Amino acid sequence: MARFPIIVAALALLAAPPAHAAAAQFKGLSVISKELSARIAPEEGPIELDRYMPADGLDDLVGTWAAFGTEHKFQNGQPNAVNMVLLRLTFAGFAQSLAQSCKSPQLLLNDSFFDTLEALCTWPSDEAKNEQVLTAFWLGIMGYNAPESEFAVWRDFVLGTYGEKPALEAIEGMTLALMLNPYFLLEQ
Amino acid sequence: MRILAGCAIIAVTALVAAGVSALTSNAAPEMLAQPRPQPAAKPGDAIQPLPLIRADDAPLSAWEKRWWIDKTARLFRAGQGLSPQDDIERLSKLSKPEIVREFMDDPRFGDTVLDFNMYFLGFKIDDLKEDGAYAPSAYDFPNAISSAKALLTNGDYLKIFDLEGDYYPAPLNVTPSEEDLGPEDAKLTASQLREKAIGEFQARLKALRTLREGPNPMPAYAFCDKVGEVVDQQSEISAKLFRAFTDAEIFTIMRGGIPEFVFTALEKTVDDECEKPEAQVDTQRVVETINTVSTQVKSAFDAVLAFEPTKYEPSSVAEMKPIDRSAFPEGKKWVAFGLEQGTAxxxxxxxxxxxxxxxxxxxxxxxxxxxxxxxxxxxxxxxxxxxxxxxxxxxxxxxxxxxxxxxxxxxxxxxxxxxxxxxxxxxxxxxxxxxxxxxxxxxxxxxxxxxxxxxxxxxxxxxxxxxxxxxxxxxxxAPEAKRCLMKRLTEYMLGESQTVDGGYLDSLTKSFEQEASENSSVALKNAMLRIVQTDSFQTRNPDPQQCYDYAPGTRPENRPPCRVAYILEKNCVSCHSGKDFLNTLDLSKWIASPDGKGKTFPHLTTKNAQIPASQTLEQIANRVSSSDLKIRMPKNKPMSSQERQELFLWVQKELAKVKD
Incomplete structure (x- = not known):
């Protein structure tokens, strides 16, 4: 287990986007919520990731245009230790909810993503590890934000690390790995 | 799980800190074709099809085309990318202009334009909508709304430049905003409280009027005193009225001149009439004033109450409606600066x-x-x-x-x-x-x-x-304003930190100006279409310091850094291009500095030795910023202050680099 951080970081550095220092800003939780909602939620029930924040009002710390009484600028978008931890906690909460949905409904999901998740809930069955299912799950969360090569790296990581793990752990892990990918997090 | 998240933190932080530049090389950017002339469209006309600006798409793999479609969808549909309802297979077969046209027909495009307009005005917000309804802040910028609405009907998009015009209030509040309401008020809904507060206000005026009605009207001086009492109680009466409204609503009501108009009119009449001997007081005039202001108050509040949420809850920009300005005593010229701008x-x-x-x-x-x-x-x-x-x-x-x-x-x-x-x-x-x-x-x-x-x-x-x-x-x-609009549009669509070549921006502006002279909405849509087809937009993780798109005919090889290359070309290179043997500074080229400290302009001493970069840059900074016409550059030629600022700031940055 101790090797994992180094291996994953190295993989991420090799395959991840050439993030340019001046441009690499978080999208902000509201942008991510909107993107995610379009892909996996029904129109009448958008995903609001801020509900997974550790406390109210913290979403302003992970990238926001919100201000009053002064001209607005995008603030707190530069990655730092605080906003990275906040995002990690938020996404972990969401990933857990998604995984728990295999046992009981936790989130409003659209039919298409519900079917994908249903298949994944049979993990570690072959049906769940099917390329089509994994691709659909990847596209559900990530969309086309990342190049195809990123999907291959993620798929191999998931199959290798969670190959024989129970469904809830695997889904939580693969979701979090996906959401912490710089292509998902950063404005491009 | 902890381990995995830790890895990602390391990865993201490392990426950001490294600022790695691993760009794929791009094909030479295609030039913008001349747009077809647009027939003038009248407001209300159907949206005209956009001209095909690029006949063929840049070659992208299927995955990358889908990435472009998804990115474009997010841009044109107010942040909402592809969903299962979108037929990605069908979209992938369309040309880029066709895809853009389809996205522009989506009602969410109105939100994108409003969002951009608010960005242009410096007041963009995270979410235009909260729980499906527009956020109060989305209503605070009337020229942003007027212009977005106009764009949807191919009207005058350039209403964004109007500093006076219509005003678009938000639906009235659903819950009373004041916390310390009296026990009777606290039982009421927001709508009932509004009705009560407005009724009380109107009742005060009616009570004054009745003092002079009937067989025994109140004597003139006593009547004057009663009217004067109301004027003296302006603050209390206003506060009582305002308890039913939010700050934004009070701002709207006051902007329209209510209730100040009432007290001003009454005070003036009292001043005119009540100083006279009692027998000469024209009480009828005072009563008429009360009648006039009562009618005005009714008309103004009727206009305000048209925004009760039961009657008005727009779901798109197209459904946003202006308040009837004519119902207000001071509604003729409604200033485009709302509550937040008023505060900021x-x-x-x-x-x-x-x-x-x-x-x-x-x-x-x-x-x-x-x-x-x-x-x-x-x-x-x-x-x-x-x-x-x-x-x-x-x-x-x-x-x-x-x-x-x-x-x-x-x-x-x-x-x-x-x-x-x-x-x-x-x-x-x-x-x-x-x-x-x-x-x-x-x-x-x-x-x-x-x-x-x-x-x-x-x-x-x-x-x-x-x-x-x-x-x-x-x-x-002003040509500067249209260029500024195009500059902000590229920032909005490509990212604020992405450098855009000044020549490309001028070329984009020129096309916009030409088309806007016919129809500014079509011109803006075409500008957006051009930008989503730029290499900057189509490159994953573009280097913010690099330019990807140039004006037609530009040869980017050996040019100075793109942030300033066009500014130098436009203002300096006609003299400083090295063609003149008396001129030892060549601002058209960017060469490796002989001292190994980065790059610099060719700048020779009389003995043909290269002058150190720091010296060259210091001289440029001095010449650009001097007020002395003998040394100020460009000599005897105007240079826009925007370009002068950009050049000066860049020189300062380069100077800091070479001095490190």
Whole structure:
């Protein structure tokens, strides 16, 4: 287990986007919520990731245009230790909810993503590890934000690390790995 | 799980810190084809099909085309990318302009335009909608809404430049906002409370009127006293009325002149009539005034109550409606600055509207007021800001711009007919004394020294005016404003940190101007279509320091850095291109510095030795920022202050690099 951080970081550095220092800003939780909602939620029930924040009002710390009484600028978008931890906690909460949905409904999901998740809930069955299912799950969360090569790296990581793990752990892990990918997090 | 997240933190932090540049090489950018002429569209016409600007798509893999479609969908559908309802297979087979056209037909495109307009005005918010309804802030910028609505019907998109016009209130509040309501009020819904508060206000006026009705009307002086009591209780009566409204709603009501108009009218009539001997008091005139203001109050509140949420809850920009301005006593000219701008752009007793002026220069002209010097005025300039050149470098344009707002007091309220001006810091002063700040010098041919000043030396380059209507006209006509609009559009669509070649921006602006002379909405849509087809947009993780798109005919090889290459070409290279043997500085090339410290311009001594980069850059900074016409560059040629600022800031940055 101790090797994992180094291996994953190295993989991420090799395959991840050439993030340019001046441009690499978080999208902000509201942008991510909107993107995610379009892909996996029904129109009448958008995903609001801020509900997974550790406390109210913290979403302003992970990238926001919100201000009053002064001209607005995008603030707190530069990655730092605080906003990275906040995002990690938020996404972990969401990933857990998604995984728990295999046992009981936790989130409003659209039919298409519900079917994908249903298949994944049979993990570690072959049906769940099917390329089509994994691709659909990847596209559900990530969309086309990342190049195809990123999907291959993620798929191999998931199959290798969670190959024989129970469904809830695997889904939580693969979701979090996906959401912490710089292509998902950063404005491009 | 902890381990995995830790890895990602390391990865993201490392990526950001590294600022790695691993760009894929891009094919030479295609030039913009000339747009087809657009027939003039009338407001209300159906959206015309966009011209095909690029006949063929850049070759992208299927995955990358889908990435482009998803990214474009997010941009044109207010952040919502592809969903399962989108037929990605079908979309992938369409050309890029066809895809864009389809996204522009989506009602969410109106939200994108409103969002961009708010970005242009400097007040973008995270979410235009909260729980499916527009956020109150989305209503605060009337010119942003007017312009977005116009775009959806191919009307005049350039209403974004109008500083007076319609006003679009938000639906009235659903829950009373005041916390310490009385026990009776607390039982009411927001709507019931509004009805009650308005009813009470109208009842006060009706009660006054009845004092003179019937067989035994109240004697004139006693009647005068009763009317005077109401005037004296202005604050209490207003506060009682306002308990049913939010700050934003109070702002709207007050902007329309209610209830101040009532008290002003009553006070004036009382002053006119009640000083006379009792027998001569024209009580009928006082009653008529009460009747007039009562009618006006009813009409104004009818207009306000049309925004009850049961009657009005727009789900798209197209459904947003303006308030009936004619229902208000002061509704003829509704200033486009809402509550938030009123708060952010306060007029204090010391800044004399300069904050508002700086805002207009920055947002409408992209002039960030970097003090880079100015052409020495032909005549001596008096005052603290005039005698100190470092101050005058900004104040020569800031002060005349501030004059456009001289009739507007706190929260942009109209003070044109009041004896005093009241500032946002609650100080006040005699309005005529205050306005004398902007009196034009004798012999200038103008009453006011108010305008958009490009040069303190050459007045013929400047655009003068007197009021906000004139300023709107100046913005509409100024080429700087249209270029600024295009600059902000590229920032909005490509990212604020992405460098865009000035030549490309000029080319984009030129196309926009040509098309906008026919139809500004079509022109904006075409500009958006052009931008989503740029290499900047189509490159994953573009290097923010690199330019990807150029004006037709540009050869980017060996050019100076793209942030300034076009500025140099436009303003300097005709003399400093190395063609003239007397000229030892070549600003058209960018070569490795002989001392190994980065790159520099070819700059030779008389003995043909390369001058150190730091010296060259220092000289450029000095020449660009000097006020002395003998050394100021470009010599005897105007250069826009925006370009001068950009060049100066870049030189400073390069200087810091070579001195490290």
């Amino acid at each position: 752009l306060a007029n204090s007793s010391t800044n004399y509207n300069r904050k508002r002026a700086a805002y207009v220069l920055k947002r409408f002209f992209c002039d960030d007021l970097t003090p880079v010097g100015f052409e020495d005025p032909a005549e001596h300039v008096s005052g603290a800001h005039g005698s100190q050149t470092s101050c005058y470098a900004c104040h020569y344009k800031l002060d005349p711009m501030a004059g456009f707002f001289r009739n507007l007091g706190a929260l942009f309220g109209d003070a044109s007919s009041t004896p005093d001006i009241v500032f946002d810091d609650l100080a006040s002063m005699d309005r005529k004394t205050y306005q004398a700040t902007w009196s034009a010098p004798p012999g200038s041919g103008r009453a006011w020294n108010v305008g958009y000043v490009r040069s303190p030396r050459w007045p013929e380059q400047n655009s003068y005016g007197e009021n906000l209507g004139d300023l709107s006209k100046i913005i509409h006509e």
